[in-house]
Amino acid sequence: MVNPESEDLSATLWRTVYQTYTRFKNCMDQILKEQGLTMEQYLVLVTIKYGNAPIRITDVARWLERSTNSVSMIADRMVKAGLVRRTRDKGDRRVVRVSLTNNGENTLKPATPANWEFIQKILSLLSYKDKHALASLLEMLKCEFLGYLNPEVNMAEIIKNSVTNQPDLYERMVKNIFPSGSEAKRQGGDKRKTKKKTE
Amino acid sequence: MVNPESEDLSATLWRTVYQTYTRFKNCMDQILKEQGLTMEQYLVLVTIKYGNAPIRITDVARWLERSTNSVSMIADRMVKAGLVRRTRDKGDRRVVRVSLTNNGENTLKPATPANWEFIQKILSLLSYKDKHALASLLEMLKCEFLGYLNPEVNMAEIIKNSVTNQPDLYERMVKNIFPSGSEAKRQGGDKRKTKKKTE
Numbered sequence: 386m387v388n389p390e391s392e393d394l395s396a397t398l399w400r401t402v403y404q405t406y407t408r409f410k411n412c413m414d415q416i417l418k419e420q421g422l423t424m425e426q427y428l429v430l431v432t433i434k435y436g437n438a439p440i441r442i443t444d445v446a447r448w449l450e451r452s453t454n455s456v457s458m459i460a461d462r463m464v465k466a467g468l469v470r471r472t473r474d475k476g477d478r479r480v481v482r483v484s485l486t487n488n489g490e491n492t493l494k495p496a497t498p499a500n501w502e503f504i505q506k507i508l509s510l511l512s513y514k515d516k517h518a519l520a521s522l523l524e525m526l527k528c529e530f531l532g533y534l535n536p537e538v539n540m541a542e543i544i545k546n547s548v549t550n551q552p553d554l555y556e557r558m559v560k561n562i563f564p565s566g567s568e569a570k571r572q573g574g575d576k577r578k579t580k581k582k583t584e
Numbered sequence: 585m586v587n588p589e590s591e592d593l594s595a596t597l598w599r600t601v602y603q604t605y606t607r608f609k610n611c612m613d614q615i616l617k618e619q620g621l622t623m624e625q626y627l628v629l630v631t632i633k634y635g636n637a638p639i640r641i642t643d644v645a646r647w648l649e650r651s652t653n654s655v656s657m658i659a660d661r662m663v664k665a666g667l668v669r670r671t672r673d674k675g676d677r678r679v680v681r682v683s684l685t686n687n688g689e690n691t692l693k694p695a696t697p698a699n700w701e702f703i704q705k706i707l708s709l710l711s712y713k714d715k716h717a718l719a720s721l722l723e724m725l726k727c728e729f730l731g732y733l734n735p736e737v738n739m740a741e742i743i744k745n746s747v748t749n750q751p752d753l754y755e756r757m758v759k760n761i762f763p764s765g766s767e768a769k770r771q772g773g774d775k776r777k778t779k780k781k782t783e
Contacts, residue, residue, distance in 0.1 A: 395707045398719045403627075405722045406605035407649045408729030415733065428602075450606045507728045508594045511721065519721040520597045522714055523604045529706045530607030534614065 402526075416503050420496045421466075427500070429459050430468065430485065430493045439472050439482030468492055601725075615702050619695045620665075626699070628658050629667065629684065629692045638671050638681030667691055 413424035422430070432445045446456040460483055463469040468489035474480035485493065508516060532538070612623035621629070631644045645655040659682055662668040667688035673679035684692065707715060731737070 394712065394715050394719065395703055398707060398715055398722075399703050401719050401722045401726060402605065402608060404649065405726045405729070406601065408726055408733065409601060411649065412729050412732050450603065450610065503732075504594055504598050507725065507732070508597060510724055510728055513593065515721055515724075516593050516597055518717060520593065520600050522710065522718040522721075523597075523600045525709055525714075526706065527600060527604045527607055529709055530604070530611050533611050533702075533706070534607065 412503065412507075413500065416499050417496055419499065420492050422492065422496060425459050426463055426468075427493075427496055429456060429463065430489060431497075433469065433483055433485055434490075434493060438484040440484070441474075441480060441482055445483070463489070611702065611706075612699065615698050616695055618698070619691050621691065621695060624658050625662055625667075626692075626695055628655060628662065629688060630696075632668065632682055632684055633689075633692060637683040638673075639683070640673075640679060640681055644682070662688070 410424050413427070417424060417427050420427075428449055429445060432448050433440055436444060436448060442457050442460055443453050445460070446453040449456065460469055464471060464483075467486055469483050470486050472482050472484065474482055511519065609623050612626070616623060616626050619626075627648055628644060631647050632639055635643060635647060641656050641659060642652050644659070645652040648655065659668055663670060663682075666685055668682050669685050671681050671683065673681055710718065
């Protein structure tokens with residue numbers, strides 16, 4: 386039997402996660418308007434720049450954990466806007482890679498400090514302890530979501546590689562994710578690396 | 585001078601908020617696929633159903649804190665899919681309102697328990713105390729984002745109406761949001777209700 390108070394809190398939390406992200410995105414879109422970018426476009430630009438450009442669209446999508454199709458659409462608009470250029474892979478002419486144009490580089494340059502200033506300002510509201518607690522709690526949800534999306538991967542390995550330096554978190558998560566009796570999966574199991582869903 | 589460790593943590597937190605939401609959306613999209621819906625479409629359906637339908641698109645957008653333009657595009661596809669119908673406002677023929685078709689109602693019916701089951705399962709990982717802490721911390725960020733998007737509104741009022749029943753939170757937020765010297769704004773100021781950005 387579920388505690389009704391806990392059920393209410395779960396509904397509140399679900400709504401709060403949605404609203405927090407939506408407002409966060411709206412803030413980012415507003416800040417980046419000055420550079421003529423949306424948050425989505427900014428993330429694609431950053432991923433291209435730091436993702437060993439020229440990079441394949443499928444790899445940009447994998448990094449951003451978005452579908453290849455949606456990243457392709459964003460990239461198409463950015464090619465038209467002159468921010469991104471397409472090139473053919475030297476080894477395999479069928480593969481399309483993307484890199485930043487000079488215009489893309491110049492657009493990205495002021496966008497990052499503007500974003501960063503905003504993030505710092507907003508997060509200054511939280512104490513170091515609060516930030517740590519928030520990052521750890523979200524990390525737990527994030528890993529659970531990943532486990533749901535990729536039931537074949539070894540969750541213990543994912544968690545181990547992604548916990549935010551909180552000593553007891555790994556134990557807590559393993560305890561919650563692997564109820565007693567599933568020791569085999571916890572200790573051995575599939576050793577494949579995390580495969581992200583890219584469709 | 586910013587503490588470099590705290591700066592790292594802010595960057596981690598920023599990335600974690602993005603990843604948590606993206607994976608959450610990917611999970612929801614996967615669950616709702618069975619009903620032929622995306623998470624965005626589901627949210628629009630729910631808002632139409634419980635938002636005193638027939639409802640104006642601008643009101644759906646306001647509830648979801650999205651731009652009217654993006655909600656219009658989602659609704660257009662749903663009209664084509666036979667889930668939503670458009671009607672003219674009786675008082676003002678220029679205003680378009682939307683409501684669910686029978687098909688929309690029947691699609692929505694199994695989607696909500698499917699979603700809810702997933703949310704409960706994922707959140708069962710967190711203790712009641714963890715859930716409460718997470719909701720409260722996100723609530724703080726959410727209010728900060730709203731204040732950034734609507735600098736003209738009375739933040740004290742927003743916070744008071746939205747804190748998640750944590751007695752000391754209001755005080756902590758007011759203290760952080762209104763540094764000493766801005767007592768006037770805190771106590772009096774603009775009494776307008778929260779106007780959400782709908783563009």
